Amino acid sequence: MPTSALFAKPLPVVGPSFADRLGEPLRAAPAITKLQINLGLVCNLACRHCHVESSPLKTAATDNMSESTAERVLDWIEKNPAIETIDLTGGSPEMNPHFRRMVSRCRELGRHVMDRCNPTILVDEGTKTGIQYDWVPEFLAEHQVEVVASLPCYLEENVRYQRGKGAYDASIDGLRMLNAVGYGTNPRLQLDLVYNPNGAHLPPPQKNLAEDYHRELGERFGIVFNELWTITNMPIKRWRADLARRGQLAEYMQLLEGAFNPGTVDGLMCRHQIHINSQGELYDCDFNYALAMASQVKGGRLWDLSLGDLESRRIATGNHCFGCTAGSGSSCGGALA
Ligand code: SF4
Ligand code: SF4
DSSP states (O other): OOHHHHHHSOOOOSSSOHHHHHOSOOBOOSOOOEEEEEOBSBOSOOOTTOTTOOBTTSOHHHHBOOHHHHHHHHHHHHHOTTOOEEEEESSOGGGSTTHHHHHHHHHHTTOEEEEEEOGGGGGOOOTTTSOOOTTHHHHHHHTTOEEEEEOSOSSHHHHHHHHOTTHHHHHHHHHHHHHHTTTTTSTTSOEEEEEOOSSSSOOOOHHHHHHHHHHHHHHHHOOOOSEEEEOOOOSSHHHHHHHHHTTOHHHHHHHHHHTBOGGGGGGOGGGTEEEEOTTOBEESSHHHHHTTOOOSSTTOBGGGOOHHHHTTOBOOOOGGGHHHHBTTOOBTTBOOO
16 A cells, blocks of 8 residues: 555544543643754654654755744744743754754753754764764753753664664764763753664653663663653654554554553643744644644744743644553653653
8 A cells, every 4th residue: 555545544543532532622731831843854864663754865955944934933932931942853953054053042042952863963974965963962062952862772783673774883972972072971961862662562661761771871882861761652654654564553553542541641742832843833743743733723833823822722633642641651751650
């Protein structure tokens, strides 16, 4: 079946839909304190589980946030001091030419900035782009940016399965570069790692896995970091296609449905943040962005709206949302319960 036909079909659930399980519409919290910005879909990797389908084949000219959009977003941030945290994601956000401007201006404005960094980019030799990113660790340290580095496992085999040959060694080298400028040891330089499962199962308990990561990365490579966040794979885009190819999609959906945990609902990330894509268009989260499920707030682009328009807004949900409420829950900050 062509991929487009596969994605047009609703996700298979055996019981009540996500909306029926909740019983009432999901709404954002009365205070929104975080803006997550997708700076573009260009990435040096093309991971098997990537829910935004980033890759080196994306084009910087069309798939990255432009300078004029970046400036409009910065203006909006300046006017809305209640937005305490700016969460930069992609693709590889550092591959956007306006990344440095975005970070430095947000820091000048006194906001906390997070960079969702795939650590292989730090050692990318630029064979495809002609650009190297070895300046990134010092730049991030200078601006005291919190680094959220994806490392799907501490074992090479699992990283290779998800991210391709060479990704493990490059990740280790990238993490060493972050450690070398103080990440993980300097209390102002927070380094968090992100795990996601490499198969059709839920993440193990975050606390236990964090102990394993600390031990294994410390003993093998001397790598230090602050927190480990576990994230459930969402049954959308590449991961959905992968599950469908292996005949595991229905089984995975049943796993998510069966593990529905109402204790995770209050902490769902869509309730506490707003997400924009590289055009400044609004989504309740990056999963909804990947599914082209626009925010139900009228206006469409960030700069058309006040913060009050976003607070307590009704959130667009679907059965993919079972991925956020299963077991201990999952968000861009890890487990919820
Ligand atoms: S590094 Fe992140 S953005 Fe890039 S392809 Fe992998 S999952 Fe997607
Ligand atoms: S996918 Fe998760 S974060 Fe996004 S709207 Fe659904 S529950 Fe909220």
